[in-house]
Amino acid sequence: MRAILPIAAVLAVLATGAAEAADLAGIVRDGNGAPVADAVIYAVPRNRPVPALPVQGLPPTAIDQVNSQFPFITPVRRGSAVVFRNADTYGHTVYSVSQTKVFNIPLSRDVVSAPVVFDTAGVVVVGCSIHDYMLAYILVLDTPYYAVTNATGTAILNNLPADTHDVFVWHPGMAGTATPVPLVVTDGAIANAEFRVPLKLDGLWRIDRNNPVGRHIAP
Amino acid sequence: MRTLSFRTRILLTLLGLILTVQGTAFVAVYLATGRSARTQIEAELGASARVFEALMERREVELAQAASLVSGDFAFKTAFSLRHQPTMVTALRNLRNRVGADEAALIDPDRTLLAADPEMTVASERVTFGNLIDRAERTPSITASGVDFVGDRPYLLVTVPLMAPVPVAWISLGFDLNDTLAAELKELTGAEVSIGRLEGETFVVYASTLPPNWRAELSQQPARGGWTRGSVSDVTIGGEPYVTLLSPLGDFIGSPLEVVLQRPLSEAMASYRQLRLFLGLLTAAGLLISAIGAGLIARNVTLPIRRVVEAVEKVAAGDYSVTVGVRRTDELGQLATAVNKMTNDLMERDRARELLGKMVSQQVATELLGRRLELGGEERVVSVLFADIRGFTRMSQNYPPAELVSVLNGYLTALSDVIERHGGIVDKYIGDAIMAVFGAPIHQPDHAARAVSAALAMHRSLDELNRTLVDRGRPRVEFGIGINTATVVVGNMGSARRLNYTVIGDGVNLAARVEKLTREYDVPIVVTQSTQGDAPGFLFRELDRVRVKGRDEAVRVFEPLGEASSFGEESLHRLESWHAALKRYRSRDWGGADSILADLQEGEQDSLLYAVYRARIETLRLAPPGAAWDGTFNTPGAY
Structure with a gap:
């Protein structure tokens, strides 16, 4: 599975102050280098447990x-x-x-x-x-650290604990399962990462409401 | 070979012509309909093929649409969501029943068979369905269809995704290409439908509208050759010729399938059979009408001809009363008119001939009618016969005029008959005299003998006539006959307008003169020496040597006594005596001659000849003749 190519895992972690957290700014591009919107970037810390759900649960x-x-x-x-x-x-x-x-x-x-x-x-x-x-x-x-890319293919994950994270990218048009990219996040820094996601475009289903019978595949 | 009548020939000719024309038309139409039928059936077959193709496509589309509806069916999605194999199988069965499919299968996006109904071996289906799914994914409609085998059966397969709302699985529906389908297609295309696969020399039939034994025949067909894809050929199945089209069957995924469309040739011919039958009847009716017409025409033509023939036959038989009753203005009318005229002319000519025969002798009439009448004659040796009633003047005084004519006519008729019987011709009647010629116009070498024979017969004939006259109390009629044989001129004499076939010449005169001598010697017949010399076989008595009036030469004259063979010893003896007496007379032995004559006279009291000579002798004794006397008698006076 070579769904995610960590072509440019930017390791330079910039200091963001004394706060015990860091942000991750990620950009997702397809095989052609075009930004991919509607992709989910999520990170799973390796050495820390993710925070437990509150007893009353999260708001839906x-x-x-x-x-x-x-x-x-x-x-x-x-x-x-x-x-x-x-x-x-x-x-x-x-x-x-x-x-x-x-x-x-x-x-x-x-x-x-x-x-x-x-x-x-x-x-x-x-x-x-x-x-x-x-x-x-x-x-x-299984993690609370995630974000959805915008039209420019960019998403920012806030408040990541300083740790080495396995960073995943998921997209509906992605072929296969994601392979995580390890990323070291330092407190108070902003981590930048670029992800290359080759999309199987005909696997991305968008349904044309004006022509629902055809159920066309949108590129 | 029997000759055909004119009528039959006309009839046959006309019928032949009509038959040729009608037959040609019939054959032309017959062949044309045959060709047309074939063209039509090939066109129909082509149409059947297009219909078949369209139907298959349509079916595919319909199946795809049905499957598509299924693919959005929420209940099926629900069943799918349970991920429970038996549930999925029943759901598939439900689905299959709903669209009438023979096979339904649910396949995972990774091409794993999730469930199938009826159950099938996963291995055999994986590839086929996978191919179809690949094709479906590439099409905008996300459906794919095609023909391929499921197990050992050809199926029409349709694959659609199960949308929830993106493809979560693939539904494949299969429709067996079986006899039912073939039957349906036959219903719509009108052709016999068989689906199969070419395997070398064999055509493996999977579905057909043909009965099983015919399928076997069909499967052997490629071995017989002439079976190329897309071509039309004739295939005999069950003894009946089928026009057959072999074409590829739709979209096949795996090995190619063929569809065989067949139409019986007789089917196309059926529509023309009526036409042909009608044409045949028309031809037959035409022939019948033509035959009647031809018969009428032939009759119309030949009936007048038959009438003419009948008339001419009657005319030939001598019936001139017939008239050909053909009232027409055409050639046949002209023929009838000509025949009528001919009959009339013949009648007139026959009448003329009859008349001529009365006027002239039959032979002359024939001669005259048979030849061109030309003035002029030819020299010919003939025997001329004169017969004359002796003492006609006296006789005419004893008879009433009417009876005289009757007796005369009877006499002339009887003698003329005798003359003609002996081949002579009556040249003319000169009052009570008859002039007859032997040896003309017909050549007769024995004319002298004929003349003599005729004269003797005439004599006998007159004896009979006299007997009847005596019975009626009338006096006998005596006559004299003179005959001379000489070269005379024979021919048509007279003027150009009026001819007479006759003989002229000195010899004719001599015949007339010797006839007169009969009185001198009291004998019925006198012939000259030339006649006597030309008529062997008769017994003659020399009468005298005479010098007639107008002739210097002396002529010996004879009396024919009859046929030499009919005389007895005594008669011949007496004739010898007579000739001896004649000899003595001429040698001036008066006494010798007279004594013989006296002896002869004693035997024949009534014969004047002896008396005539004895009287002469008496005179000569008294006044002996001069030295110049040679026994010739100079006829006195008129003859």
């Missing part, structure tokens, strides 16, 4: 349906919950048949679902059985 992450659209990528920490909020004036039925989490939640208009707790790490493909073109990915992670 909201996934809204607006104009028959999900947010494309939603990373969550394992054990946390997600609520689906229907902002549309019509109904949706949110479902997943992924092995990570199977659910099927009918949502009338302006309804917020009961929290769905994700106990297993992994990818959950979410759809709407009323609208075939609605697609979302929920990435259930």
Whole structure:
């Protein structure tokens, strides 16, 4: 598996003050060097346990349906919950048949679902059985250190503990499973990293709502 | 070989022509329909092939669409989400039943078979489905279809993704290319459909609308040759010729499959059979009508001809009363008119001939009618016969005029008949006299003998006539006959407008003169020496040597007594005596001659000849003749 090529693992850790934490600024590019949006960068410290979930749990992450659209990528920490909020004036039925989490939640208009707790790490493909073109990915992670790249392919992970982290990149169009990149994070510094992710573009599913029957693959 | 009648020939000719024309038309149409049928059936077969192709494509699309709907089916996704193999199998069965597929399979994105219904060996399907999934992933519609084998059966396979909402697995649906499908396709294309694979010399049939034994025949077909893909050939199956098209079957993934479309040749011919039948009937009817027409025409032509023939046959038989009743203005009418005219002319000529025969002798009439009439004659040796009633003047006084004519006519008729029977011709009647010629116009070498024979017969004939006259109390009719044989001129004499076939010359006159001598010697017939010399076989009595009026030369004259063979010893003896007496007379032995004559006279009291000579002798004794006397008698006066 050579999904992530740590071509430029920038090791220069800049001091950011006395705070016992550091930030990671990562940029994800595809095989051609173009920035990749909607990629999740997450880090797993090697020598420290990740902080335990609070007893009362984390506040649930909201996934809204607006104009028959999900947010494309939603990373969550394992054990946390997600609520689906229907902002549309019509109904949706949110479902997943992924092995990570199977659910099927009918949502009338302006309804917020009961929290769905994700106990297993992994990818959950979410759809709407009323609208075939609605697609979302929920990435259930064992770490609280993650971020989603923006249109420039950049994401910033805040408050990483100083440690050697295994840094992962995940994207729906990625071929295969990610291979982590070790990264040493020093307190008060900002770590910069660039990730090369060769995308199997025809594996990236975007569904054209104007032509849902065709279910075209978007590059 | 029998000769055909004109009518039959006309009929046959017309029928032959009509048959040729109609037959040609029939054959042309027959062949054209045959060609047309073949063209049509090939076109139909081509259409069948296109329909078949379209149907297969359509079916693929329909199956893909059905599968697509399935691929979004939430219940199936739910079943899939359970990751429970028996559940998936039942779900697949449910799916399969819903779309009518023969095989349904669920395949993992990594090409692992998750479930299948009916169950199948994973190994055999992995490649096939994998190929299809690869193809589906490359297409915008994420579906793929094609023909390939599942196990040992050819299937039409369709693969669609199970969308949840991205492809989480692949659903493959298979439709067995079986007899049911073939039957459906036959329904739509109208052709016999067989699906199979070319394996060397064999065509392995997987599905067909043909009955099993015919399939076996079909499978042997490639070995017989002429089976190339895309070409049309004739294949005989079950004894019936099928126009056959072999073409590749759709999209095949693995080994190529062929579809064989067949239409019986008879099917296309069926539509033309009616036409051919009609044409045949039309031809037959045409022939019948033509035959009747030709018969009528032939009859129309030959009936007048037959009438003419009948008329001409009657005319030939001598019936001139017939008239050909053909009232037409064409050539046949002209023929009839000509025949009628000919009949009329013949009748007139026959009448003329008959008349001519009455006027002239039959032979002359024939001669005249047979030849061109030319003025002029030729020299010919003939025998001329004169017959004359003796004492006609006296006779005419004893008879009433009407009876005289009757008797005369009877006499002339009887004698004329005798003359003609002996081959002579009656040249003319001169009052009560008959002039006849032997040896002209027909050459007769024995004309002298004929003339003599005729004269003797005439004599006998007159005896009979006289007997009837005597019975009726009328006096006998005596006559004299003179015959001379001489060279005369024979021919048509007279003027150009009026001819007479006759003989002229000195010899004719002599014949007339010797006839007169019959009175002198009281004998019925006198012939000259030339006649006597030319008529052997007759017994003659020399009468005299005479010098007739107008002739210097003396002529010996004879009396024919009859055929030499019919005389007895005594008659000949007496004739010898007579000739001896004649000899003595001429040698002036008056006494010798007279005594013989006296003896002869005693035997024949009524014969005047002896008396005539004894009277002469008496006169000569008294006044002996001069030295110049040679026994010749100079006829007195008129003759």
